Amino acid sequence: MRSPVRMFLPLSRQSPQSVDSPQSVNPDPERPDPERKVHRGLARIPRTTKVAIGILLGAMLLVLADRCAVMYAEKRAERTLQHKLGLAAAPKVNIHGFPFLTQVLGKHLDGVDVTVPDVAAGRVTLARVRAEATGIRLFGDLPLPLDGAKAAQVDGDVLLAFDDLNRELGASQVTFRVLNRESVRAEGVLPVAGRQARIHAVAHIRRDGDRGVATSVSDMRLDVPGIATYRPGRPARLRLHPEAAERISRDKKKTRALLRVESVARQLGVAPGTAEQALWDDKRLSRITGQPGFTDRLTRANLVDLVADRPETLEQVGVDPVLARALVRLRAQDLTERVAFSFQLPKQVKGLRLRNITVERDGIRADLTGSGLSVGAGRHSGG
Secondary structure, three states, X not given: OOOOOOOOOOHHHHOOOOOOOHHHOOOOOOOOOHHHHHHHXXXXXXXXXXXXXXXXXXXHHHHHHHHHXXXXXXXXXXXXXXXXXXXXXXXEEEEOOOOHHHXXXXXXXXXXXXXXXXXXXXXXXXXEEXXXXXXXXXXXXXXXXXXXXXXXXXXXXXXXXXXXXXXXOHHHOOEEEEEEOOEEEEEEEEEEOOEEEEEEEEEEEEEEOOOEEEEEEEEEEEEEOOOEEEEOOOOOEEEEOHHHHHHHHOOHHHXXXXXXXXXXXXXXXXXHHHHHHHOOOHHHHHHHHOOOOHHHHHHHOOOHHHHHHOHHHHHHOOOOHHHHHHHHOOOHHHHHHHXXXXXXXXXXXXXXXXXXXXXOOOEEEEEEEEOOEEEEOOOOOOO
């Protein structure tokens, strides 16, 4: 009978430590435990440093909250201004000062920048109205939304851009550009009797009260290249273009046609008897046309009377009577309206006035100033 076989397990397998024992988390005793390393690292940081880090994180959160609040307030102010002033485009509002929340709690703002684009001002549009308001009091009961504000002082400027003038007053293809600090040059094209007349004028800038800008127009003229120049007004003047005067001075037939009109001969410095002789004497005519400055005198002679009384004379010298008649029928007032312009600050904005109006390269600029400007419906805001 066989003796029983005894089974012996290796001592290593009979160890009381199981694989699920907590001591088996770090099987390699030579490698440090990462979690313990982090804990030991944090333990080595001084307490003051930890406090400083906490304060810094708290301050960052407060700054973030403050900036979020000011951004919300700026957007709300933009919507309010657009609604109150009836603006087509929302303005840009930038609130000064930090922190913002303490200013709100104190119901006082250091300053606010407001930029409003494309403000309708009569026939024209102001390209930009820019203002900086300082010393602003807020009205309303916190924590409810504030319902009004009043600025102690407002300063800024307005710009009427030439690009806008050219677009909005360009019915006759008129363009505007700077002439000097007080004047604007206007030039364009005007159809007249099937021809293209060049229109020229100078608009002088002036202040219209405390809140507006207006213009007075001078040096208005219409040029039909190579033929004539017409200046409306009293007296109206229709004169030959230098090229036309040069052609007439070299053409005996055309020169004699003018000398037959006594009023024209007198303007040319030719006595009636001498003009009569020149009608049949070529030598006498040559002496007249050969005199120094004869062509210049031709360009200064006023031919307006010929339009109604002697249209055939105009045709003989190369000026279309239909064109001449159309030119002299143009009223000075109608031509002035094509190049004149003005604007007024919106009625909704009270307490602002204009000063120091100047013409610059990009347009007409005026300083903006005022005090006690109110926005909102607060009962203490005054508006």
